[in-house]
Amino acid sequence: MSSVTLLGLHAFADELPVEPVPVEPQVEPLPVEPPIEPLPIESPVDSVLPEGSSLDSLLEGVSGSNRPIFESPANPEPSEAIPDETIPLIDAAAAAILQQAAEQAEQALLLAQTATSVADWDAVMEQWLSAIALTQSISPDSPARILAQRRLREYLQHLIEAQQHTEQLSPAAGIPSFGSALFDAQLSGYLSYLATEGTPDVLIVGSSRALQGIDPTVMQQTLATQGYRDVKVFNFSVNGATAKVVNFMLREVLPQPLPQVIIWGDGSRALNDGRRDRTWESLAASPGYRTIQAGERPVALFLAAQSNGARSPLAAVPNSLNSLGFSAVSDQFVPQTYYQRVRQVNGRYDSAYSPFTLSGEQTIALQQAATFSADQGAQLIFVNLPLSDSYLDDFRRYYERQFQQFLQTQSAAHKFAVVDLLTQWKTQTVLFADPSHINQLGAAAIATQLAQNPTVLAVINRSVNPPDN
Structure with a gap:
């Protein structure tokens, strides 16, 4: 390259701006830590060797020797006692x-x-x-x-x-069916009771409300605590029994003499002529009904069947039906959950009240039952059983008041007593199985109440026997 060129480059370089080079701040050196001497590494075996021994010496003694490698200390520390966990002595x-x-x-x-x-x-x-x-x-x-x-x-x-x-x-009742397995079972059970215990002093009749609503055992026990130790109680109630059914039972089916006290537990349904009586329709179409119309009586047929050793299949009756005809139901009515499963029906649409008539065949049946009982020397007591408050809406309550007045009028005219318990348990749902049926707890409470009721006790004193002194 010529000297002219070099001079030119130097001249050009002198014309370019030169930026100053930034100077890094001076960093002071970090202090140097003194070196860390390594810790002595101990062999894992050394930590378990006896004091004063080495692994080499230990290994030397293994060959040809029966001595244990690890000897127990001369004075070992006492160990904690192990609890005795052995199985106790067999009974x-x-x-x-x-x-x-x-x-x-x-x-x-x-x-x-x-x-x-x-x-x-x-x-x-x-x-x-x-x-x-x-x-x-x-x-x-x-x-x-x-x-x-x-x-x-x-x-x-x-x-x-x-x-x-x-x-x-076992020998069957020998009685043709009355169109209901429960009716048949109650009848055969009652006739067997008569043959064993004799006629009860108190007979409970009615529909399912009495069947599961009045406990005869509790009533007997409560009477006994008051001195009436020999009073016997039987429950002959049948699902759906109306006044016509009860009248037929008392006058045509049950043998005489009747029990001295007849407690009819029910409500307005049994006397409402406005509703269809399906229970009576089934009974009136049954072979048992025709047998009675022909002049034969169940007790004679029952006794004949026992002597002949007749057989029949096991009756399809509720397992809860006991020897005194009572059917215990343990369910408890809880409105909040019950009406989630079962639709709550307003009384206006309840066939038990619509239509509602207290004059007709059911009223005549009530009058006939009361008169017949009196003629037999028995006292009829109608117990108007409780209904829950959730069931007694304004519509139903209106007709129930009519029924309460009806009972007072009829009882005065036909000489039967009335115990009205309709509204006594407005808020005590724990005593109900459903809105209109009493459960086992309620049945015991009703039985106790009746055994202490002045009207019932007056009849028992007059008709059965006075209490023991």
């Missing part, structure tokens, strides 16, 4: 009893395999009863009690099954 006496009960149960199962007659099934029941009695004898303090109670539940179920076979093969 030998309870075990022996349960074994004996199990043998009885096994024998019952063997007998059931070949049972064909009433006597066979009675023998099966005896075995189960023996097993149950032994199992129930285990003391509540025994550790075997829980096992015993669970076996007891099994034995009881087998006993029920055996009893059903026995009942199925």
Whole structure:
């Protein structure tokens, strides 16, 4: 390159602006930490070696020696006591009893395999009863009690099954059906009661409201606490029974003499001539009704059937029906949940009230029943059973007031007593099974109330017997 060119470049370079180079601030050096000496690394084995020993010396002693590698210290530290978790001593006496009960149960199962007659099934029941009695004898303090109670539940179920076979093969009532399995069962049960206990002192009649609404056992017990220890009570109520049905039962079906006190538990439905009486229609079309119209009486047919050993299939009756004709219902009416499942019907659209008439065949039946009872020396007491407040809307309440007045008028004219309990439980829904039916708790309360009622006690004093002193 020529010297001219170089001079030109230098001249051009002198004309360019030169920006100053930024100077970094001076950074002072960081202090240097002194080096960290490494910690001595201890072999994992060294931490468990006996004091004064080394791994090498230990390994040297292994070969050809039976000495343990690790020797226990001369004075070991006492260890914490281990709690005793052994199973407690077996209750030998309870075990022996349960074994004996199990043998009885096994024998019952063997007998059931070949049972064909009433006597066979009675023998099966005896075995189960023996097993149950032994199992129930285990003391509540025994550790075997829980096992015993669970076996007891099994034995009881087998006993029920055996009893059903026995009942199925037992003599039938021998009475043609009255169009209702429940009516038939109540009638045969009542006639069997008469043959065993005699005529009860108090007879409860009515529809399902009385069937599950007045507990005869509680009434007997309450009377007994007041000195009436021998008063007997039976419940002969039937679903849907109206005044016509009750009148027919008292006058045509039940044998005489009638019980001295007849408690008719019901309400306006039983006397409303405006509603169709399907229960009476079924009864009037039944073979049992035709038999009675032909002049035969159920009690004669019943006794003849027992002597002939007649058989019939087990009646389809509620399992809750007990020996005194009462059907316990444990359901409790809770309006908030009940009306979520069942539509709440205004009284204006309730066939039990629309139309509503208290003059006609039902009224005549009431009058006939009252007169017949009086002629038989029995006192009829009509109990107007409670209804829940949610059921008694303004429409129903209007007609119920008419019915209350109707009862007072009829009772004065036809010499029967009235106990009016219609509105006594306005807010006590716990005593109802549904808006218009009483449950088991309510039935006990009603029975207690009637056993203490002055009108009922006056009749019992006059017709049955005075209390014991």
